[in-house]
Structure formats: C-alpha cells, structure tokens
Amino acid sequence: MRVTFTVNGRRQEADDVWEGESLLYVLRERMGLPGSKNACEQGECGSCTVRLDGVPVCSCLVAAGQAEGREVVTVEGLADFARQRAESGGCASGACGTSIDEAQRWQARPADSQTGEGAELSPIQQAFIDAGAVQCGFCTPGLLVAADELLERNDSPSDADIREALSGNLCRCTGYEKILDAVRLAAARGEHRTAGQGA
Amino acid sequence: MAGKETRLATAPGRTPTSLTQGGQTKAGIGESTLRPDGTLKVTGEFAYSSDMWHEDMLWGYTLRSTTAHAEIRSIDTSEALATSGVYAVLTYDDLPTDVKNYGLEIQDTPVLAHGKVRHHGEPVALVAADHPETARRAAAKIKIDYAELPVVTDEASATAEGAPLVHENRDDHHVGHVPHPNIVHRQPIVRGNAAEAAEKADVIVSGEYVFGMQDQAFLGPESGLAVPGEDGGVDLYVATQWLHSDLRQIAPVLGLPPEKVRMTLSGVGGAFGGREDLSMQIHACLLALRTGKPVKIVYNRFESFFGHVHRHPAKLWYEHGATKDGKLTHLKCRIVLDGGAYASASPAVVGNASSLAVGPYVVDDVDIEAIALYSNNPPCGAMRGFGAVQACFAYEAQMDKVAKKLGMDPVEFRQLNAMEQGTIMPTGQPVDSPAPVAELLRRVKAMPLPPEQQWLTAGAGADVRALPGGLSNTTHGEDVVRGIGYAVGIKNVGFSEGFDDYSTARVRMEVVGGVPVATVHTAMAEVGQGGVTVHAQIARTELGVQQVTIQPADTRVGSAGSTSASRQTYVTGGAVKNTCEHVREQVLDIGRRKFGTYHPAWATAELLLEGGKVVTDGGEVLANLADVLEDEAVDLELEWRHRPTEPFDLHTGQGNGHVQYSFAAHRAVVEVDTGLGLVKVIELACAQDVGKALNPLSVVGQIQGGTTQGLGVAVMEEIIVDPKTAKVRNPSFTDYLIPTILDTPTIPVDVLELADEHAPYGLRGIGEAPTLSSTPAVLAAIRNATGLELNKTPVRPEHLTGT
Ligand code: FES
Numbered sequence A: 001m002r003v004t005f006t007v008n009g010r011r012q013e014a015d016d017v018w019e020g021e022s023l024l025y026v027l028r029e030r031m032g033l034p035g036s037k038n039a040c041e042q043g044e045c046g047s048c049t050v051r052l053d054g055v056p057v058c059s060c061l062v063a064a065g066q067a068e069g070r071e072v073v074t075v076e077g078l079a080d081f082a083r084q085r086a087e088s089g090g091c092a093s094g095a096c097g098t099s100i101d102e103a104q105r106w107q108a109r110p111a112d113s114q115t116g117e118g119a120e121l122s123p124i125q126q127a128f129i130d131a132g133a134v135q136c137g138f139c140t141p142g143l144l145v146a147a148d149e150l151l152e153r154n155d156s157p158s159d160a161d162i163r164e165a166l167s168g169n170l171c172r173c174t175g176y177e178k179i180l181d182a183v184r185l186a187a188a189r190g191e192h193r194t195a196g197q198g199a
Numbered sequence B: 001m002a003g004k005e006t007r008l009a010t011a012p013g014r015t016p017t018s019l020t021q022g023g024q025t026k027a028g029i030g031e032s033t034l035r036p037d038g039t040l041k042v043t044g045e046f047a048y049s050s051d052m053w054h055e056d057m058l059w060g061y062t063l064r065s066t067t068a069h070a071e072i073r074s075i076d077t078s079e080a081l082a083t084s085g086v087y088a089v090l091t092y093d094d095l096p097t098d099v100k101n102y103g104l105e106i107q108d109t110p111v112l113a114h115g116k117v118r119h120h121g122e123p124v125a126l127v128a129a130d131h132p133e134t135a136r137r138a139a140a141k142i143k144i145d146y147a148e149l150p151v152v153t154d155e156a157s158a159t160a161e162g163a164p165l166v167h168e169n170r171d172d173h174h175v176g177h178v179p180h181p182n183i184v185h186r187q188p189i190v191r192g193n194a195a196e197a198a199e200k201a202d203v204i205v206s207g208e209y210v211f212g213m214q215d216q217a218f219l220g221p222e223s224g225l226a227v228p229g230e231d232g233g234v235d236l237y238v239a240t241q242w243l244h245s246d247l248r249q250i251a252p253v254l255g256l257p258p259e260k261v262r263m264t265l266s267g268v269g270g271a272f273g274g275r276e277d278l279s280m281q282i283h284a285c286l287l288a289l290r291t292g293k294p295v296k297i298v299y300n301r302f303e304s305f306f307g308h309v310h311r312h313p314a315k316l317w318y319e320h321g322a323t324k325d326g327k328l329t330h331l332k333c334r335i336v337l338d339g340g341a342y343a344s345a346s347p348a349v350v351g352n353a354s355s356l357a358v359g360p361y362v363v364d365d366v367d368i369e370a371i372a373l374y375s376n377n378p379p380c381g382a383m384r385g386f387g388a389v390q391a392c393f394a395y396e397a398q399m400d401k402v403a404k405k406l407g408m409d410p411v412e413f414r415q416l417n418a419m420e421q422g423t424i425m426p427t428g429q430p431v432d433s434p435a436p437v438a439e440l441l442r443r444v445k446a447m448p449l450p451p452e453q454q455w456l457t458a459g460a461g462a463d464v465r466a467l468p469g470g471l472s473n474t475t476h477g478e479d480v481v482r483g484i485g486y487a488v489g490i491k492n493v494g495f496s497e498g499f500d501d502y503s504t505a506r507v508r509m510e511v512v513g514g515v516p517v518a519t520v521h522t523a524m525a526e527v528g529q530g531g532v533t534v535h536a537q538i539a540r541t542e543l544g545v546q547q548v549t550i551q552p553a554d555t556r557v558g559s560a561g562s563t564s565a566s567r568q569t570y571v572t573g574g575a576v577k578n579t580c581e582h583v584r585e586q587v588l589d590i591g592r593r594k595f596g597t598y599h600p601a602w603a604t605a606e607l608l609l610e611g612g613k614v615v616t617d618g619g620e621v622l623a624n625l626a627d628v629l630e631d632e633a634v635d636l637e638l639e640w641r642h643r644p645t646e647p648f649d650l651h652t653g654q655g656n657g658h659v660q661y662s663f664a665a666h667r668a669v670v671e672v673d674t675g676l677g678l679v680k681v682i683e684l685a686c687a688q689d690v691g692k693a694l695n696p697l698s699v700v701g702q703i704q705g706g707t708t709q710g711l712g713v714a715v716m717e718e719i720i721v722d723p724k725t726a727k728v729r730n731p732s733f734t735d736y737l738i739p740t741i742l743d744t745p746t747i748p749v750d751v752l753e754l755a756d757e758h759a760p761y762g763l764r765g766i767g768e769a770p771t772l773s774s775t776p777a778v779l780a781a782i783r784n785a786t787g788l789e790l791n792k793t794p795v796r797p798e799h800l801t802g803t
C-alpha cells in the first residue's frame, strides 16, 4: 500500500508498504530517518518516541497505515519544531509543525557533518549535551521528544513531574540523574516559557 | 588522515564519521569537556549499527533452537528457500571452511549448530531476504527434527554420575586440571592456614548466597551491515567492544585472510560486556558472501536476549571468623558460577571471582575455590564487574552478619579490617597504590541523609508517587519502613593473569589552514563511555592544539584491546598519551632543526607544546607550532603496554595477577512496604576513588550508570531459566525489568582522586567498581528495614512478605 503523511513538516510518501510495517520501520528504513531508535519494538523502552499530531507515541506500536494523512515529528525535526513553537508563541493545538513554505525549503543535514558543532539545536537538545545526559545516546532521541513535550505542557516541572513524564523511556547507561539535570536545565533556561502559554 | 584508500566494497549510505572538535576553551584533561559526538546523538544523525543502510541490501535473520539440549536429526530448508524474496538459507553444512567454531578463549561455540543444540536460542540457520518480515517468515518454514536430550542446569546435575557431558570431546587447556568435564575452569586460592586461624575466632559466621542471572540489556540491539567486496573480501560495519578480537574469530570461519575482513565500528548503543562475544558478525558476512549483496542484521529484543552472554548466576558459600575486638581471622569460601553452554569468558571470570573473593579487607588466612560450570543454561560471560560483583554481594552480606554478631557498627567493623596501600592480596600480590577503603566508607557515611518522608513523621498526606509502588497508588504509607545499608567493593582494572593487554594509537599532527591540528586514530570501541572525549582531551593536553579529529575506529589501525574491564582510558588513553609524547618529540626536533640556532633554550630547556606554541617550562615562547611544522606532518602509530601481570598458580592461586584495583563504596536508603513487599530506593550515595578524573562530568555519569545497574539486580533484574527445561522464560523488556527513571533514586557522588603513580596521569579505571557495591548496599538497607535475611538477588515481593 501507499502511505502519505507529514514528517517534520514535509510531505512524505512511501510505496509498497506492507500492512504490518510499523511507523518506526517506515521512518527508519523507507524515509531515511533513523533518528527514532529500535531498541525493543514492543512499546517498552520509548526509544522510538515520536509525536503523532502532537501526541508522543511509541512509533514501533503504530502501524504505518495509522499515520496516513497525519503529522509526525521526529528527533530530526525537533530543532525546527521548537524554533517554530517559540516564534509562534505556543502550540496549544498540538498542530505545531513546519509551514508549507518552510517545508519546501527543508533539507536534511549533510551526513558528513562531523560533530555538527554550531548546528542549531532545540533547548532540550542543547541541555542534554550540556548536562552530560548523553552516553551511548541510544535512548536520547526518544527521551528528547518526550521531554520536549513535557516542557511544552509544563514549563517548570517538579522532579516528580519529570520522572512521571519520562517513565516510559528506558536508559541503560546514565542512571537518569543527568537526564533529570538536563530537563531541569532546559526548564531553568526558560526557552519553553512562551511555548507553554495557553496550554 | 589515512588518506583516500580504494574501497573494495561500495560504502553504505550512512557510515560512521570522524569527529572534529575545536573552539572549546575548557578542553584539556581534568576538564568536563563535552562529548564530540553529542550533537550528532541529539539530532538523530549519529550512525548506530542498526542504522547502517545500503541501497541494495538484504535482511538477515537467525533461526534459533526452541529447546535447550537436543540432537538435530535433520534440517529441511527447501520450503524456506523456495519463498519469494529469499536469497539464501544457510545451515552448518554451508560453512565454507573447517573452522566451524569460535570463542574468546576456547573455540567451543558453533557458528551454526551442528549435530546438536546445547542451549535455548542457539543459532541453527540463517536466512537472507529482501524484507525483514520475509526473512522471518521463511525461517519459520525451516523444519528441524530435534531429539530431546536430558539437560544439566546446576552443579549437582552437571557433576552427577552419568551426567550428560555438555562438550563430549574437550581438548582445551583447562580440561587437565578440572575435577569434571562439565567444569570449565577451577581456581583455588590458598594462603596461610584458614583451618588453624579459625580456632582463634571468637565468632564464626557462615552464609549461602544466590546471585541471579543478570542481562546487560544495552539498548542498541546487536546489528550491523556486511558488504561484500570485489576482491572476495567483506566490509563489516558493526557494534562491538573489540574489533580485533572479532576479526581474529571471524576471518578463519570465512576462510579469508584478516586483511580481507575490513571492520569499522559503527555506533554502539551500550555494551556492558555483552558485546565481547560475537553475535551476528559471522552470520552477516556469510550471507553477504553467499548472496553477493550487502546484508543487514538487526536483532529484535527477543533475539538480543539470546544473542549475547549474560552475567554468571552464582551460588556462594562463605565462612568468616572474627575476634571479639573485631578483627577478621579467616575466610573459607566456595563460589560456583554457571557458565552455561559455552565457555565465553568463564575462565577469566573464575580468576576474578576467586582472587577478589575476600573483598577489600585484610584476611591473612584464606581457603577459596571458584569454579564455572558448563550447563545447558544460556551462556554467560562478561558483564560489568566480571566475577567481582557476585563475590561482593556475598562478602558484604557476611560483613554485616559478623558485625551484628559482634555488636559492632557495620561501617566501623569494615573500616577496622579495611585494606590499605601495602596490604598483601590473598594472591600474594602487594597493593602498591592507594587503597582508600576506610576513607570511602567514611565519606559515604558522612554525606547528609535524605530527609524523612512526611508519612514517616507527621502522618501528613503523602505524595503517592514517592512511595513504594509509586504511581500505582498502592499505599499511603501505612506499612512503609525505612532502612539504611552500606557496602564497599574492590575490582581489578584491565585484563589480568598474564594477558598481553596492550593498545595502539596513531596520532598525526599537521597544520591545516594555518592552524595546528591533531588527528587521533585508534581501534577503541566507543560504547558510550566517553573514550572519544578523553582522547581529544589527551591530545590537546600533550600537543598544545585546540582542534582534534577523532577518526572512526576500524581495523586499519592496530588493536586497542577491549572496551571492558575498566581498562580503556588507562590503556588506549595511555597509548594516545604515549604516541602524542613521541609526536611531540619529533615536532620539537623539527623545531630544533629550524630554529635551534636562534635561542639556546631549544637545546637546554624542557620544552612543552601549549596553546599552539612551543614554550619552555619557564613559560617563554620559542615558536608557533604552525611555523615549526609548515607543510610537514608528523604521523606515528605506536603500541603501548602497562606493566605486565602473571597467571595465578593453578593450585595455590598465588601470583601478581592484577594490574590495578579500583574501589567504590555505597550507602543505600530504602523504604519498604512490608505489607505488599514493594521496595523503593530513596537514595543511593556513592564515594569512589578515580585516581585522576580526566573528565569529571563523564566520571560522575559512569558512576551513576554503574550504580543503577547494581540497583537493578538488587530489586528487579533476573533472566529466569526454567530449572527443568533450561528454557528462558522472560526474554523481553516486558518481563525482564530494568530500572526506569521512577525506580532510580538520586545518586549523589563523592569523587576522590588519589593518584596511582603507575598509571597515566595517575588515573584509575572507573566503569565497573560502582556496579559492585550498589547491590549489597541496597540488600543491606532492605535487611535493615525489615530484619529479614535475604540471601538472594533480586529481592522479590514474595521474599519480603513471606508468601
Ligand atoms: S522501540 Fe518502541 S518502545 Fe522500544
């Protein structure tokens, strides 16, 4: 079957998709967006978390066909998504995304970007780096998408709020302390403040 | 850079990239420099092994045995092969050479089962197809006729008279000294006279302890891509802990010379010992060579549980004696590790468990024996802590028991018996660097305790999220009690027992765009630990440059040894430092040649490279590096070794077997709902000596991560193997639980830096020690809260409620 949906503000089409393929598989293997990770493919680890019409979901549990006509944001689109949210002053509708105009200008980052120093990052991405919350980094994309959504809803979460929001994301390397630090840091830096209004 | 080489295979669509970092001011050793791969990892661009992709690639899949021990009567692949979209189906009969087994030390692991299967989940056949689901469905059509055999699952069944032999025709070098062919290796350690010393004891305490089978549960699944080359060779992009060890095992099976198996490390999503053994490496290469197409294999979580070795479950018997005034008199102990169906790292795990069985204490009279079994359980091998973890669980429980019997404070009792620099190990080896065991205990005890929770004090309303049972809203604190427990441990650093534990680094220094830059190339596996960060820090410190490029790890440079045993910063860090020092000397020679006549300091002073300049140790600037080098480049590849070790004597266990030790202490605070049997760890504080923190941020991250894995095994993690059938019952993240952010408490860390004069910069390996003591600390805290004995990991609700 053919599946058409919007990924990071860009219309995407996949042909010959087998009915059982997950959204995660289609993103990773058909659309060249391997940022969402495949750690368990059974909805237990959160590494594959993306936003589907604004709602964080385990993309390994979403059949590709279920995404038909909908908006998906992955870690690859997080920086654009956050910037746009900051500019537009919020995302209460959950329909944040890239405008058609921007989508047409969208380009994947070059694959040989080395460390990507100087790349534009969303506040939560920068905070993960600064706080040392990335070790192997396999859990990171899913955690970033989940944490970004938390901060969108709640710009000054308590530790208990953070723990609750990230409880569906496993990390085997860090012991979570620095992940907590990263979310606290992003909240303290306040870049999400405008975003939370009206939510 | 190694320059452009002719690729003999077409490169995949995404490959591991080099990492260039510059422009940071805080960037030398001792600074919390940020990871050079951080941005790639937070944007989703970092190329992990499961992200490898090739335009024309096929998907490989492994068919695994559904039974633990059986003779294979026949395998029928015809229907699978006839499936549309299938390109190859391989079994044992298709292996290209006479080398059909591999293994880290003993070549006892079949690439594909031949004749029989020895454990549940053993690879039997391979399929390559154009879609992963096609491959899975085709594999399901392979018909295997198994004739079940009886299983051995523990020491009693393995050594019983007439027990089936897991390996009938052993010819490895351990078989001559083991008491039974179902025992892989045995190491006794005898020093002094434990029987005589026992007579001086005023109290004697014994105990039997059971340590469950833990899984590394790294998040990035076993995966990689094999691309066949035009020369008949193969390019393999894979996540591993040691490229050259893989290569040594892969090439003979494929019948290829090592230089035709070109390996590149792709992004590794955690390892913790689970990637020391091969998983899909040979399988992907076989399928690629057979089909002539690139083949990608990605395990799902179910397969991952079968695709790597686990931590050895263990049974441990301990007897300690002590005098009234609190001095340990002797130790007798016996440790039985279950190695499962194949040897993997079992012999070395035995060496560690026995030589570290006493823990960080002074006991002159010991009688120790450790063995590892062959059984039909899942194979066990390396995992963070490597044999020292199981022993620490038992000796720390014993320390609390002895202290209690003497009426002493458990921390003071430990401090009274703590080893220190100069202590002689039970192996006869003197500890010749700082061993701050008493100090670490003092520090961890001195940390402020977390505040009492309100339901333990005023009876005020509780935030149920903070209670045992958490979000499940199971209690309001009625049956909740608090406990505190302590533990400390000792772990060896590096490979022991005479192993040639070297590493290799290639360093190039040149001027690019008027700026001096360094390029570091090693085969070190970056598995998340931060080696790439530290290598750049070392190069900056030694060469006075700002910009450093870390090349992808591959087999075009010499071996770096394994990223395990807490050794990589020591050994490959040491190799990078050493090569940089030689590069520096050559750079200075160029400088002397060019400018030596202009300033006498070139000949007389100690010269350093700093801030892109040549300076004297007095701080006088002699030249810019850019002017010294101009268009010359200095490029060196050198091996580096730490001081050698020697094997343990097979009968007495005596020998200078270890390179270095590392020490960590934990204090756990837990709350237990005694009605429901639920445990909440409130805080798990750690104090650790790291010798020298090359990157303090990473050091703390490693300690917190190691601590959490120890917490996991204390309260939830266990691979459950049916004792009758030896089948694994819980190979999924639904049933094998690892700590979530809700299960993991605050982990305050106190880092001590007492330099080891024998190590580069005085550093001490850090990755494993925190995994040792966190488990017994949590157990001690639960015992303290409940008064129960609790001699088994993990503690389950039924152990706490007696149901
Ligand atoms: S990969 Fe989707 S939840 Fe684990």
Ligand code: FES
Binding pocket: A133, A134, A135, A136, A137, A138, A139, A140, A170, A171, A172, A173, A174, B219, B269, B270, B528
């Ligand atoms: S950083 Fe490795 S799993 Fe989280």
